[in-house]
Amino acid sequence: MSTRSDSRVLEAPPGARARRRASAPLSEGARAERRLAWLLCAPAAIIMLAVTAYPIGYAVWLSLQRYDLRFPAAREFIGLTNYATVLSSNLWWIALGVTVFITVVSVAFELVIGMGLALIMRYALIGRGAVRTTILIPYGIVTVVAAYSWQYAWTPGTGWLANLLPSGSAPLTKQWPAIFIIILAEIWKTTPFMALLLLSGLALVPDNLVRAAKVDGATAWQRFTRIMLPLMKPAILVALLFRTLDAFRIFDNIFILTSGANNTRSVSILGYDNLFTALNLGVGSAISVLVFVAVAIIAFVFVKGFGTAAPGQEVDRR
Amino acid sequence: MNRNARARTLWGIGNTIVIAWALVPVLWLASLSFKDPATIADGNFLPTKWTLQNYRGIFETSLFTRALVNSIGIALIATVLAVVVGSMAAYAVARLRFPGKGLLVGAALLIAIFPPISLVSPLFNLWRQLGLFDTWPGLIIPYLTFALPLTIYILSAFFREIPWSLEKAARVDGATPFQAFMRVIAPLAAPGVVTTAILVFIFAWNDFVFAISLTSTLNSRTVPAAIAFFTGASQFQTPIGSIAAAGVVITIPIIVFVFVFQRRIVTGLTSGAVKG
Numbered sequence: 131m132s133t134r135s136d137s138r139v140l141e142a143p144p145g146a147r148a149r150r151r152a153s154a155p156l157s158e159g160a161r162a163e164r165r166l167a168w169l170l171c172a173p174a175a176i177i178m179l180a181v182t183a184y185p186i187g188y189a190v191w192l193s194l195q196r197y198d199l200r201f202p203a204a205r206e207f208i209g210l211t212n213y214a215t216v217l218s219s220n221l222w223w224i225a226l227g228v229t230v231f232i233t234v235v236s237v238a239f240e241l242v243i244g245m246g247l248a249l250i251m252r253y254a255l256i257g258r259g260a261v262r263t264t265i266l267i268p269y270g271i272v273t274v275v276a277a278y279s280w281q282y283a284w285t286p287g288t289g290w291l292a293n294l295l296p297s298g299s300a301p302l303t304k305q306w307p308a309i310f311i312i313i314l315a316e317i318w319k320t321t322p323f324m325a326l327l328l329l330s331g332l333a334l335v336p337d338n339l340v341r342a343a344k345v346d347g348a349t350a351w352q353r354f355t356r357i358m359l360p361l362m363k364p365a366i367l368v369a370l371l372f373r374t375l376d377a378f379r380i381f382d383n384i385f386i387l388t389s390g391a392n393n394t395r396s397v398s399i400l401g402y403d404n405l406f407t408a409l410n411l412g413v414g415s416a417i418s419v420l421v422f423v424a425v426a427i428i429a430f431v432f433v434k435g436f437g438t439a440a441p442g443q444e445v446d447r448r
Numbered sequence: 449m450n451r452n453a454r455a456r457t458l459w460g461i462g463n464t465i466v467i468a469w470a471l472v473p474v475l476w477l478a479s480l481s482f483k484d485p486a487t488i489a490d491g492n493f494l495p496t497k498w499t500l501q502n503y504r505g506i507f508e509t510s511l512f513t514r515a516l517v518n519s520i521g522i523a524l525i526a527t528v529l530a531v532v533v534g535s536m537a538a539y540a541v542a543r544l545r546f547p548g549k550g551l552l553v554g555a556a557l558l559i560a561i562f563p564p565i566s567l568v569s570p571l572f573n574l575w576r577q578l579g580l581f582d583t584w585p586g587l588i589i590p591y592l593t594f595a596l597p598l599t600i601y602i603l604s605a606f607f608r609e610i611p612w613s614l615e616k617a618a619r620v621d622g623a624t625p626f627q628a629f630m631r632v633i634a635p636l637a638a639p640g641v642v643t644t645a646i647l648v649f650i651f652a653w654n655d656f657v658f659a660i661s662l663t664s665t666l667n668s669r670t671v672p673a674a675i676a677f678f679t680g681a682s683q684f685q686t687p688i689g690s691i692a693a694a695g696v697v698i699t700i701p702i703i704v705f706v707f708v709f710q711r712r713i714v715t716g717l718t719s720g721a722v723k724g
Contacts, residue, residue, distance in 0.1 A: 160545070166625045167546035174537035174596050175552055178559050181593035185570035192569060247592070250466060255456050257463040263710045264470045270702035270713075271474065272654050274672040275695035281475040282688060290476065293491040318473060323717065330718035372561075379563045382656045385677065398565040405569050406661065415569045422566040429561050 157229060193415035198265065200409050212416035221412065223402040224393050224415070226424075228309065233377040236316045240373060241366070243317065244324035249354075251325065252332050265322040273319055277386035279316045305392045312394065315383045324369050331365020332358065371432040375425055397421050471690040474699065481692035488688050502689035503697075513692055514666040515674035519698065522584055522670060523652035526591035530648045531641055533592070534599025539629060541600060542607035543615075556597035564594070568661045575662055582664045590658050594646040602647065606640025607633070646705050653701070667676035671698045 196208045216222045251262050269274070283289040286300050301307035335358050343353050357409055359366075381398040390399040401421060405414035476493065483490075484497040506512040541549055571590065572581070580586035610633060618628040659673035665676070675694050678687045706713065 162625065163544050164546045167540040167544040168543075168548070170536040170540040171546075171548070171552050173533045174600065175555065177533065177589075177593055178555055178596055181571075181589055182559055182562055182567065185567050185574065188570040188574065189566060190574065249464060250462055254459045254463060255452075256459055259710075261463050261466050262714060263706060264467045266706040266710060266713055267703060268470050268472060269717075270650050270654075270706055271699055272656075272672050272695070272702070274656050274675060275477065275699055276473055278675070278691050278695055279473040279480075282480060282692070283473070283476055286490055288489040288688065290493045308644065311512070318469070322470075326714055326717045329714075375561045379565065382672075385656070385660075398563065401565045401566065402657075402661070405572065411569060411573060418489060418563075418566040418569045421563045425561060425563050425566075 135191050179249075186419075189415045189418050189422075192411055193419050195412050197412040197415075198410050208412075212412045213420070215413055216416050216420065221395070221400060222397075222420075225395045225397045228394060228397075229378060229380065232313055232316065232380055233308065233374060236313045236377050237370065237373050239313075239317050240321045240324045241370065243321050244328050244369070246319065246324035248328035248332050251329050267326060268319050269322040269326075271319070272380040274386055276319055277315055277383045280311060280318075281387050282381075282424050284311055285346075302388055303392060305394060308392060308394045309350070312380075312387055315387065316377065316380060319383070320373060324373055327369035327372070328362065328365060331362035334365070335361045367432065367436055371429065374432070375428055378391040378425060378428060379421075396423070462704075474557050477692050478696050480688060481696045482691075483689065485689055502693035506690050506693050506697070510666060511674060511678070512671070512690075515669055515671045516697070518584070518666075518668055519653060519670040519672075522587050522591070523649050525584070526588045526595060526652045527645050527649045528592070529588065529592050530595035530599050531645050534596050534644070535603050535637065535641060537596075538600045538607055539633065542604040543633075553600070556600050560597040560601075561593065564590075564657045568657060571658075572661055578635070579624050581662060582667050584668050587655075587658055587668060587670070590662070591652040591655065595651055598647060598651070599644050602644045602716050602719055603637070603640055606643070607637060610636045639712070640716075643709070643712040646709055646713060650702065650705065653698070682707030 145153060193212050194207060195205055197205050198209070237257055247261070247265060251258055254261065281302065283291040284301050286292045286298075292299075292301070295301065299307075301311055339357060340353055343357055348356065379398055380396045381402070384394060384396050384399050385402075388394040390396075390403060395403070397417065398421060401414055401417035404410050408414075479494055480488065481502050482498050483495040483499070483502075484499045485501065487495065487497050490496065537552065540546065541553060566591065575581040575586050580589070614632050614636070615628045618632045619625070623631065654672070655670070656672045656676075659670045660676060663669040663673060669677075671694060675691050678691050679692070
């Protein structure tokens with residue numbers, strides 16, 4: 131952020147309030163206000179840039195090199211070879227498939243369950259406070275701790291859930307059962323967040339509108355689909371965007387539940403394994419960059435394709 | 449009347465299912481942590497033989513206690529820094545007119561969606577060169593960074609609700625913009641700051657990706673990472689009991705936050721999202 135560039139000082143500030151006074155010369159007060167604003171924002175801006183923009187650039191540079199920590203002397207520039215290695219590897223495509231599957235299934239379930247929770251938290255005749263409080267526990271609990279709880283629950287002999295299954299089955303050691311347990315753990319942990327975002331959307335539905343529809347003879351289902359859902363659309367899209375991006379980065383649950391064994395790796399786990407098990411910084415960085423690109427594409431599709439309002443835009447609108 | 453009673457029963461059943469669903473995994477872990485090592489693998493939901501041995505076990509070794517100190521220290525420092533740096537930026541975003549605001553908010557949004565794994569490889573290498581690998585600052589810096597977007601969004605939403613007129617009055621009375629910020633706005637903003645601090649603390653307390661990638665010893669390893677290393681190589685009789693006990697210990701602060709600050713956490717989580 132360039133704090134003192136003169137061209138910027140003379141620029142008309144964006145936003146409606148600014149437009150009103152764009153023609154007037156800047157008063158001393160307005161100039162002081164800008165200086166203060168830049169001073170206040172500088173630390174945050176510098177930290178965010180230094181810790182993300184620079185390293186991601188560095189990751190791109192690392193990904194263009196042969197860089198194996200076991201053979202540091204053999205480090206050299208090899209162009210896009212690491213990307214070719216990753217993209218021609220079965221492991222990458224399996225991991226991508228697993229990640230997309232987990233993301234789609236868990237977000238879909240979370241949307242439905244989260245909507246139910248939001249409706250309970252808004253309209254339940256009794257116990258709204260109790261529900262609001264309790265569902266914050268899955269939200270707040272350390273993911274690793276919850277993952278261990280699920281792991282032991284599904285461990286044959288030790289676990290109460292595993293004991294409900296036919297004897298001899300060890301679900302966490304088979305690909306599909308393990309993936310479904312990972313999805314279960316993910317849904318349990320993150321549905322409350324989804325529910326709270328949906329609740330904030332539900333708060334925008336005027337009560338008298340719902341009541342009027344009821345008087346006019348609309349059924350509960352009609353009130354939900356014809357009145358609440360359309361009004362909640364922006365909130366639903368934001369909740370979906372955040373949870374989709376979050377689910378795509380899934381790491382903790384898989385690391386604890388299966389450590390990525392039996393083809394249950396997500397792309398994040400694959401990147402971690404290449405960095406810390408194979409000690410290959412070049413290939414690991416290429417995976418890091420690819421995950422970043424995938425996340426950027428998802429965000430772009432949501433914002434451009436569905437018109438999801440990014441929270442940032444709201445800040446400017448006011 | 450009768451209809452109302454039926455509705456109440458239905459809601460009651462729904463609530464019970466939700467509450468049970470939210471609590472069962474936590475209760476299961478707590479139950480494991482109280483099980484005697486001899487019966488820990490018996491598959492009962494409740495312990496048949498209760499013991500505190502697992503808790504005594506983890507508190508007797510530095511493996512856990514040191515990690516607990518790291519977790520508390522790192523999360524607290526990251527929280528304080530994020531709140532200080534973030535509230536300055538949030539104040540500017542909410543209150544002041546300046547070019548570059550959209551850029552800052554956009555950058556914060558980008559970081560909010562940034563995949564941590566993409567930072568792990570470059571930070572791992574940079575931290576080794578800078579001597580930050582396996583140190584407290586090595587974890588505090590990424591936590592601070594990822595907490596900033598959250599802080600800026602939540603706090604700017606809170607700051608917008610604060611009455612403008614008070615600040616103007618202070619300015620008329622001769623206060624500088626900075627004084628107006630410190631003397632008038634800061635005390636009014638305290639509830640928002642507390643909310644934000646709780647959410648940032650939970651985030652830092654929760655992190656696992658950075659904690660296992662950027663640490664290698666008890667020097668800076670936090671509890672979630674340390675637990676993952678309990679298995680096998682530890683001197684405990686059964687890692688299951690130790691992991692369960694350690695898990696329960698680090699869940700306690702979360703439960704306290706949830707019960708004391710329920711309303712604030714809900715407001716904080718939803719104020720960052722769209723309102724219209």
